[in-house]
Amino acid sequence: MTRILFIGETWQGSSARSLREALALLPAVVVSDVGEDQFHPNYRHLPLRIANRLLRPLQSRELASAVRRAIGGFRPDVVVVYKGSGIGVALVEGMRRSEIPTVNVFPDYSPHTHGRQLHEALGCYDLVISTKRFHPPLWQSLYGYRNRCVWVPHGYDPEVHYWADPSPSQAFDVALCCTWRPEYHRLMRSFADELTDERVTVTIAGQGWPMHRDQFPRHWQCVGPKEGRAYGDFLRSARITIAPVNRDMVIRGVKHPGDEDTTRTYELAAAHCFFLHQRTDYITTIYDEQTEVPMWGDVHELVSLVQRWLSDETGRRLMAARAHARAVPAYSMRQRAPSVLRHIEQLIRAHKASSLNA
Numbered sequence: 548m549t550r551i552l553f554i555g556e557t558w559q560g561s562s563a564r565s566l567r568e569a570l571a572l573l574p575a576v577v578v579s580d581v582g583e584d585q586f587h588p589n590y591r592h593l594p595l596r597i598a599n600r601l602l603r604p605l606q607s608r609e610l611a612s613a614v615r616r617a618i619g620g621f622r623p624d625v626v627v628v629y630k631g632s633g634i635g636v637a638l639v640e641g642m643r644r645s646e647i648p649t650v651n652v653f654p655d656y657s658p659h660t661h662g663r664q665l666h667e668a669l670g671c672y673d674l675v676i677s678t679k680r681f682h683p684p685l686w687q688s689l690y691g692y693r694n695r696c697v698w699v700p701h702g703y704d705p706e707v708h709y710w711a712d713p714s715p716s717q718a719f720d721v722a723l724c725c726t727w728r729p730e731y732h733r734l735m736r737s738f739a740d741e742l743t744d745e746r747v748t749v750t751i752a753g754q755g756w757p758m759h760r761d762q763f764p765r766h767w768q769c770v771g772p773k774e775g776r777a778y779g780d781f782l783r784s785a786r787i788t789i790a791p792v793n794r795d796m797v798i799r800g801v802k803h804p805g806d807e808d809t810t811r812t813y814e815l816a817a818a819h820c821f822f823l824h825q826r827t828d829y830i831t832t833i834y835d836e837q838t839e840v841p842m843w844g845d846v847h848e849l850v851s852l853v854q855r856w857l858s859d860e861t862g863r864r865l866m867a868a869r870a871h872a873r874a875v876p877a878y879s880m881r882q883r884a885p886s887v888l889r890h891i892e893q894l895i896r897a898h899k900a901s902s903l904n905a
Contacts, residue, residue, distance in 0.1 A: 549892060550577050552617055555629030555652075557582035560775040562654055562810060562880075563629035565704035569884035570627075576888065579621045586610035587633040611638045618645060624895050628672070630654060635664050639671040648673045648898040650891055653682070654701065656806045658690055659798050670694060674894050676887055680829060681804045689803065699887050701810055702880040703817040707775055709875065713819040713864055714783040719748040720857055722785030724773055725811070727755025730793055732762075737846040738789075739764050742853065752781055779818040786863065787853055788815055788822040808833075816840070816874035821863040823852050833878070839870040 551570060555563025571578040586606050610633055626642050627650045628634055642649050651672040655661060656679060658669045669675060670692045678701040686696035725731060749767045756769040773781040782788050792806040807829035815822040824830055826842035834840040843849040856863055876882055
């Protein structure tokens with residue numbers, strides 16, 4: 548029996564919750580958890596965000612106390628932290644002093660872009676399980692860490708992102724759902740400039756987009772975040788969904804590889820969406836762009852694909868069905884969880900062997 552103390556966000560649709568539930572379904576695994584978001588709430592309104600920043604040290608202290616209590620009461624074999632933006636070096640080192648191996652599951656394209664605390668803490672875990680395949684070979688040379696990093700791909704949550712059947716109808720033509728970023732803003736501005744047909748209806752959902760509404764065509768819609776099942780409902784209501792990734796990034800003057808995939812890569816197929824994915828070497832190994840997921844390299848190619856597929860409902864539904872068949876269940880979090888557990892159990896065995904030889 549493997550006893551896992553899991554620390555991560557708990558809201559439905561979060562990747563942390565998806566992995567926690569997938570691990571708990573595995574045989575011979577017992578999971579207890581500490582909800583990081585219960586101590587570090589993520590507010591959107593400015594006054595609450597300011598207050599949250601002032602309260603951060605106290606919230607972190609409360610989180611650390613809750614983790615220590617959970618360790619004492621549950622006595623886990625391992626502590627697994629999903630990203631852990633609120634987990635600092637002192638807390639990770641304290642867990643290690645308790646003779647409990649520590650694991651971080653890191654889902655983002657770079658450990659250098661989410662604040663100093665997380666950047667430093669990532670080097671203190673006994674093991675990092677990254678969802679990015681380029682992290683392990685660069686973990687020491689580019690990112691400067693000495694601990695071990697392995698790769699397990701991301702996946703969709705069957706409880707949140709899976710639909711057995713395609714949507715019977717679509718309300719608009721093109722959709723994008725993601726948090727606003729400068730890179731995505733530039734993409735959609737260029738898309739608007741090239742897409743001259745005002746009959747094409749475009750809707751963008753996600754945090755940050757409404758405040759940039761005036762920079763897009765008048766007939767476009769920009770709405771707020773869509774979370775949980777509402778995320779899939781929104782994307783299924785579009786004839787075409789755009790799936791971009793952040794490509795090569797420059798951080799403090801150093802070129803870093805960007806995303807090769809995102810959670811959308813798996814969630815859209817599970818939801819029976821027809822989507823146009825930005826082409827990467829990795830994506831071409833998990834979907835066929837001729838029969839499952841059309842891919843684009845630049846805005847001109849993206850606009851051409853939108854124009855080509857909007858009039859082909861039969862083709863869209865056939866492609867979406869093939870992508871769905873490819874992804875379900877192979878790309879689910881439940882299928883990824885055994886690989887995550889294997890790495891965790893290898894770490895536990897190595898830790899026990901080291902303790903016996905000490």
